[in-house]
Amino acid sequence: MTVPRLRPDIDSLPAYKAGQRPPERPDLTVYKISSNEVPYPPLPSVVDAIARAAQEIHRYPDPASSRLVAALAQRHGVPEDQIALGTGSVALCGHITSAVAGPGDEVVYAWRSFEAYPIWTQIAGAASVQVPLLPDERHDLPAMLAAITPRTRLVFVCTPNNPTGAVITEAELTGFLDQVPSDVLVVLDEAYTEFVTRTDVADGVAMVRRYPNLVLLRTFSKAYGLAALRVGFAIAHPAVAAAIRKTATPFGVSTVAEEAAVASLAAEDELMERVRAVVAERERVLAALRAQGWNVVDSQANFVWLRLGDRTTDYAAACEEAGITVRPFAGEGVRITVGEPEANDRVITVSQAFLTA
Ligand SMILES: *Cc1c(COP(=O)(O)O)cnc(C)c1O
Secondary structure, three states: OOOOOOOOHHHOOOOOOOOOOOOOOOOOOEOOOOOOOOOOOOHHHHHHHHHHOOOOOOOOOOOOOHHHHHHHHHOOOOOOHHHEOOHHHHHHHHHHHHHHHOOOEEEEEEOOOOOOOHHHHHOOEEEEEEEEOOOOOOOOHHHHHHHHHOOOOEEEEOOOOOOOOOEEEEEHHHHHOOOOOOOEEEEEEEEOOHHHHOEEEOOOHHHHHHHHOOOEEOOOOOOOOOOOHHOOEEEEHHHHHHHHHHHHOOOOOOHHHHHHHHHHHHOOHHHHHHHHHHHHHHHHHHHHHHHHOOOOOOOOOOOOEOOOHHHHHHHHHHHOOEEOOOOEEEEOEEEEOOOOOOHHHHHHHHHHHHHHH
16 A cells, blocks of 8 residues: 655654653652643632633634733733734744745754754755854854855744753843844744843843844743643734734634633732742752752753763663653753752752762
């Protein structure tokens, strides 16, 4: 039997590798610290909003998600026509890529960074231009500028960078954007911005006002704790926002997701208290690892990065043994989500044992 003919390049398309769930264990509580989720269940007010929205699920959602768009416009002080929604900001990365790039075009991004960038680039039929991170895990913005050619249609910039946690400062970002050709779109992926405590980073919304070729991406999956509901948003020039709406899946954002996101914006103070607790745990883990002798770079996100090279798989196996599942990037390093205090304690214990082994 012949199989249906696929695009030849689909064979080489890497599958998105999600963080693994730990297998259940009779002897101890296991923790999933592989996907940068927050360890807290949804707030009661959010669960109530979801339950109310569940009464409406026999109807299609509002295709414009007007309530969420209005709430976001108010929250960020931008006109509604500058906002576009997607089923998570990973989907928005794809919509943007397909709106600007195709065969013959190039997409520039740092590497290692978010694994969705190469996938969406290849799906669009464009070519990836990967610019290695600096030794201290930051984006090499001068090298990224140098990588821009007349074929470049899109640049992804991820701050804090997934999986290293390094940020780009406001001075670095403006220096970069001042030199990117104004017809090249730049995506500023700020999935972890709520966890940033440094004060020298850019205000992404102000940057979008200043640079019409900049798109800001944010998500409700991480700090807002709605990972399973799939909702993220872009703030962009109205023409870019309109292009995203055209390339997005119709009715992608469900009524349930929209109402949960609106309720989360209303409960922002409560949610940001949780974010502060995660940040305190991040600093505790970083300090403990450094005290053990690990050379670990600062992270401004809800995860830490250990560049373990060829010891990556061994370290991940040691974690698994201890009932915690991290995200290994074979041959490169391990990304460890800051989770429940008990999970973080185990990270510290495993890391100590790993060093002395
Ligand atoms: C998690 C993440 C996203 C978005 O996740 P969604 O759940 O699709 O909103 C986007 N960019 C980066 C770098 C991420 O780590």
